[in-house]
Amino acid sequence: MSRPTMARPIMAPWPLVMLAAPLLPFATLDGTALYLPQIPAAFALFALTVATILARRLPGSALGEALLLLAGVAAAYAAPLALLHQGYGLAQAGGLWVYLAGATLLLWRVLALLAGVAGPARLAGPALFGLALVMLWEILTRGFQVPAILLPPPSAVLTALSANAADLWDDFRQTVLISVLRGYLIGCGAGFLVAILADRLPFLARGLLPLGNLASAVPVVGIAPIMVMWFGFDWQSKAAVIVVMTVFPMLINTLAGLQSAERIQLDLMRSYGAGYWRTLAMLRLPCALPFLFNGLKINSTLALIGAIVAEFFGTPVVGMGFRISTQVARMNLDVVWATIAVAALTGSLLYGALALAERRVTAWHPSFRKR
Amino acid sequence: MPAAQPAPLTLVQPAADPAPRTIVDIHNLTLTYQAADHPVYALSDVSLSIAKGDFISLIGPSGCGKTTLMRVVADLEQPTSGAVTVNGMTPEQARLKRAYGYVFQAPALYPWRTVERNVTLPLEIMGLAKTERQQRAREQLERVGLSGFERKFPWQLSGGMQQRVSIARALAFDPDLLLMDEPFGALDEITRDHLNLQLTRLWLSTRKTCIFVTHSIAEAVFLSTRIVVMSPRPGRILDVIDCDRELPRERTLDIRESPEFQRIAHRVREGLMEGHSYDD
Numbered sequence: 001m002s003r004p005t006m007a008r009p010i011m012a013p014w015p016l017v018m019l020a021a022p023l024l025p026f027a028t029l030d031g032t033a034l035y036l037p038q039i040p041a042a043f044a045l046f047a048l049t050v051a052t053i054l055a056r057r058l059p060g061s062a063l064g065e066a067l068l069l070l071a072g073v074a075a076a077y078a079a080p081l082a083l084l085h086q087g088y089g090l091a092q093a094g095g096l097w098v099y100l101a102g103a104t105l106l107l108w109r110v111l112a113l114l115a116g117v118a119g120p121a122r123l124a125g126p127a128l129f130g131l132a133l134v135m136l137w138e139i140l141t142r143g144f145q146v147p148a149i150l151l152p153p154p155s156a157v158l159t160a161l162s163a164n165a166a167d168l169w170d171d172f173r174q175t176v177l178i179s180v181l182r183g184y185l186i187g188c189g190a191g192f193l194v195a196i197l198a199d200r201l202p203f204l205a206r207g208l209l210p211l212g213n214l215a216s217a218v219p220v221v222g223i224a225p226i227m228v229m230w231f232g233f234d235w236q237s238k239a240a241v242i243v244v245m246t247v248f249p250m251l252i253n254t255l256a257g258l259q260s261a262e263r264i265q266l267d268l269m270r271s272y273g274a275g276y277w278r279t280l281a282m283l284r285l286p287c288a289l290p291f292l293f294n295g296l297k298i299n300s301t302l303a304l305i306g307a308i309v310a311e312f313f314g315t316p317v318v319g320m321g322f323r324i325s326t327q328v329a330r331m332n333l334d335v336v337w338a339t340i341a342v343a344a345l346t347g348s349l350l351y352g353a354l355a356l357a358e359r360r361v362t363a364w365h366p367s368f369r370k371r
Numbered sequence: 372m373p374a375a376q377p378a379p380l381t382l383v384q385p386a387a388d389p390a391p392r393t394i395v396d397i398h399n400l401t402l403t404y405q406a407a408d409h410p411v412y413a414l415s416d417v418s419l420s421i422a423k424g425d426f427i428s429l430i431g432p433s434g435c436g437k438t439t440l441m442r443v444v445a446d447l448e449q450p451t452s453g454a455v456t457v458n459g460m461t462p463e464q465a466r467l468k469r470a471y472g473y474v475f476q477a478p479a480l481y482p483w484r485t486v487e488r489n490v491t492l493p494l495e496i497m498g499l500a501k502t503e504r505q506q507r508a509r510e511q512l513e514r515v516g517l518s519g520f521e522r523k524f525p526w527q528l529s530g531g532m533q534q535r536v537s538i539a540r541a542l543a544f545d546p547d548l549l550l551m552d553e554p555f556g557a558l559d560e561i562t563r564d565h566l567n568l569q570l571t572r573l574w575l576s577t578r579k580t581c582i583f584v585t586h587s588i589a590e591a592v593f594l595s596t597r598i599v600v601m602s603p604r605p606g607r608i609l610d611v612i613d614c615d616r617e618l619p620r621e622r623t624l625d626i627r628e629s630p631e632f633q634r635i636a637h638r639v640r641e642g643l644m645e646g647h648s649y650d651d
Contacts, residue, residue: 262479264475264476264477264479265479265481267447267473267475267479268473268475268479270446270447270466271445271447271466271471271472271473272469272492272493272496272497273466273467273468273469273496274496278496282481282492282495282496283481286481286483289483362483364482364483364524364526365482366526369482369524369526
């Protein structure tokens with residue numbers, strides 16, 4: 001928590017590289033290089049950015065300065081998009097790129113200021129950072145006319161996303177809500193139960209652990225076609241691949257977690273005459289919770305990868321893996337990217353939900369506890 | 372034991388009651404375990420009888436088997452030979468009947484449970500009703516001076532407070548026997564003095580039989596009715612010192628300045644010196 005009257009650090013000089021922008025061509029139109037004063041709209045935006053830098057000391061707080069400078073950054077990011085919209089060429093526009101580079105360095109200061117601010121504004125930092133990355137991707141791919149086959153701009157991905165929303169929803173339902181969820185629950189559940197069994201019967205643990213190492217070394221592209229042959233095209237084969245991938249991480253994490261209770265805590269249970277199951281429920285499982293969550297988090301990403309890869313080897317004509325493989329063949333890379341975006345978002349949300357649940361359930365653990 | 376002087380109206384009358392109810396009886400106990408390359412003689416031919424209401428301190432250098440001896444009584448360790456009875460039962464039967472409360476070197480509190488739910492842990496295992504559990508937890512926490520901390524988590528408490536919670540937990544199910552394994556060993560001197568005073572009051576008010584393992588001569592003399600001095604490798608009993616005849620049962624910290632206290636402390640120290648081997 002920072003104090004409200006904290007002195008703001010002085011600004012590093014790097015954003016001032018943008019002052020070189022007027023010296024270089026700012027855009028091209030029909031083969032002629034144009035300079036900044038020749039494009040009034042661009043000149044206005046540039047002036048706005050420079051003005052915010054000059055006026056940065058006027059607001060009374062760090063948050064105020066961050067918002068002011070953010071306006072300058074936004075102007076710089078808007079400039080290339082506006083020029084592209086009006087049909088200017090940007091590939092040789094050195095001045096514009098210098099302006100953009102300076103503005104990006106200015107964003108750095110905005111993020112640094114926001115990181116020191118108390119309250120919800122802190123959370124804006126990471127969001128702004130992500131937004132800036134997407135914006136730069138958009139500006140660079142369009143400005144340098146990168147072929148859409150290589151890397152489509154985010155706007156094209158977004159367009160593909162909305163144009164194919166129905167298909168993508170069906171894919172999401174087939175891959176995530178059916179295959180991944182079932183495979184994940186079966187895999188993690190089986191890993192957990194086998195771990196309890198192996199804990200009761202130590203010879204089982206000794207036999208299973210080398211097998212676990214072997215299973216985690218099996219390549220998913222090797223096991224997936226076999227599972228499709230065994231269990232058919234529908235979700236069962238995907239779930240089987242996921243189970244193969246997730247059962248051993250869960251098993252190993254659960255076993256490690258069950259070993260994590262301290263000797264003295266176990267002696268205490270013994271001194272109360274508590275038996276195996278009671279000790280398990282009241283001591284060893286709570287101790288194992290951080291390990292269980294670790295396994296669940298690792299498996300949440302593994303399960304998604306497993307399902308998508310498995311769908312390459314046979315599926316009813318729906319599913320994220322199916323979509324990627326068919327759209328790559330048709331050179332519809334924007335749809336592929338849209339599917340990738342959905343998968344990445346799903347994976348992050350799953351992981352985030354588990355991390356939040358972990359934070360709630362194991363709030364007592366040294367890594368989360370607050371006094 | 373010498374013939375008792377006619378000493379009327381004292382709290383303890385060892386001679387008048389020649390066989391006070393024995394609560395722990397240890398007979399020719401030997402415990403050997405196999406280390407990596409050689410056998411370790413942890414306990415050798417230890418015999419000791421502890422009467423109801425006694426406060427026994429086991430004192431000796433590290434590795435003299437005092438903790439092991441107590442763990443045998445608690446059925447946390449199996450003897451190689453010899454016999455132990457607790458309340459007339461084998462240690463295992465006594466453990467399953469929850470005849471003793473054990474206070475470990477570390478508080479051993481479960482960090483996911485609040486202070487109150489740590490104290491009620493043994494009561495939950497015994498299957499007591501929730502209101503009864505909470506009632507008892509309140510009583511015991513009050514007894515160790517921790518009223519108002521029920522909703523806190525163990526890691527929000529200081530080391531001394533945590534150890535007091537673990538004592539409250541051991542008292543919660545009202546065992547006859549309290550086994551304490553250097554419970555204050557990790558605490559600073561001032562906290563330790565304070566807890567010693569609390570413990571001696573607690574013992575007077577509850578009349579529980581206590582076995583207390585310690586490194587500290589002052590602590591042993593201050594708390595005990597009898598002090599058992601032990602020697603290392605093989606662990607055996609060198610001396611059993613009766614403090615009860617020279618020191619009153621009700622003690623304050625000032626007693627440590629008294630000549631009687633010093634005389635007993637001196638005898639304990641001599642016993643320890645005698646048994647100490649300098650070859651390790």
